[in-house]
Amino acid sequence: MLETKNLTIRFGGHVAVNAVSCSFAPGTLTAIVGPNGAGKTTYFNLISGQLPATEGEVWLDGEDVSRLPAPLRARRGLGRAFQLTQLFPHLTAQENVRLAVQARESGRHGGGFDLARVWLDRRAWIEEAQSLLETVRLLDKANVLASTLAHGDQRKLEVALLIALDPKVYMFDEPTAGMSVDEVPVILDLVRQLKQRRDCAVLLVEHKMDVVRELADRVIVLHNGQLAAQGEPSAVMASAVVQQAYLGVVPQEQLA
Numbered sequence: 001m002l003e004t005k006n007l008t009i010r011f012g013g014h015v016a017v018n019a020v021s022c023s024f025a026p027g028t029l030t031a032i033v034g035p036n037g038a039g040k041t042t043y044f045n046l047i048s049g050q051l052p053a054t055e056g057e058v059w060l061d062g063e064d065v066s067r068l069p070a071p072l073r074a075r076r077g078l079g080r081a082f083q084l085t086q087l088f089p090h091l092t093a094q095e096n097v098r099l100a101v102q103a104r105e106s107g108r109h110g111g112g113f114d115l116a117r118v119w120l121d122r123r124a125w126i127e128e129a130q131s132l133l134e135t136v137r138l139l140d141k142a143n144v145l146a147s148t149l150a151h152g153d154q155r156k157l158e159v160a161l162l163i164a165l166d167p168k169v170y171m172f173d174e175p176t177a178g179m180s181v182d183e184v185p186v187i188l189d190l191v192r193q194l195k196q197r198r199d200c201a202v203l204l205v206e207h208k209m210d211v212v213r214e215l216a217d218r219v220i221v222l223h224n225g226q227l228a229a230q231g232e233p234s235a236v237m238a239s240a241v242v243q244q245a246y247l248g249v250v251p252q253e254q255l256a
């Protein structure tokens with residue numbers, strides 16, 4: 001269970017995320033929506049530790065992780081989809097995924113370096129990496145350098161890396177942005193599969209409302225950094241606050 005309590009960040013006089021308290025249960029996919037500049041990505045950055053909160057807390061499975069740097073939060077199970085800058089551009093797609101598998105296993109075995117174990121486990125890591133590349137439809141690009149993959153393929157690789165780390169919380173920030181129409185279903189299928197699992201929570205920042213309607217169990221709306229609404233997708237989308245704040249529709253009573 002992930003929970004933010006009163007989570008806040010100020011940039012000078014601007015409050016980008018303002019006292020957001022929210023919890024995210026395993027087995028639930030929560031979509032985070034809101035207009036441009038509402039604070040969605042900043043909220044993600046505060047949860048994953050990329051930005052330090054001015055006030056408030058982030059709790060994961062009963063532990064206050066607010067003061068932990070991003071890598072330690074990742075190790076606790078907060079899985080943020082990688083940015084390209086976090087991939088190894090001069091390694092192949094398979095080598096990148098293999099390193100993520102290896103990092104996960106090393107974390108599980110206490111992080112020590114055991115040469116015999118590395119040798120023995122190497123084949124299994126490669127097989128798992130190949131299988132993950134197949135899952136994200138990248139097997140035919142296994143030996144291509146990450147830096148030379150097309151944009152859509154790089155995003156698939158990011159998802160493969162995230163799955164390899166087996167986090168408790170999956171955080172996707174517009175996972176299909178910039179993808180071609182035929183690539184989008186692959187990523188959405190993967191998100192759909194994760195949603196089926198009962199042991200992880202999925203957080204999805206998404207602008208495409210049809211995707212939100214189809215995938216989300218719950219929607220939270222950020223507006224000017226504040227939690228403006230939350231609840232079941234159809235109810236939240238129909239609410240006046242969302243129609244006005246997000247979709248730009250002025251409610252009927254205000255038109256009268």
Ligand SMILES: Nc1ncnc2c1ncn2[C@@H]1O[C@H](COP(=O)(O)OP(=O)(O)OP(=O)(O)O)[C@@H](O)[C@H]1O
Nearest residue numbers: 011014015016034035036037038039040041042043
């Ligand atoms: N490092 C920073 N320094 C100063 N202001 C920032 C910083 N990061 C974000 N902001 C500001 O915080 C506000 C929220 O930005 P954020 O990117 O979180 O919005 P968003 O909801 O993700 O928008 P979009 O949908 O366009 O991606 C914006 O006004 C932005 O300019």
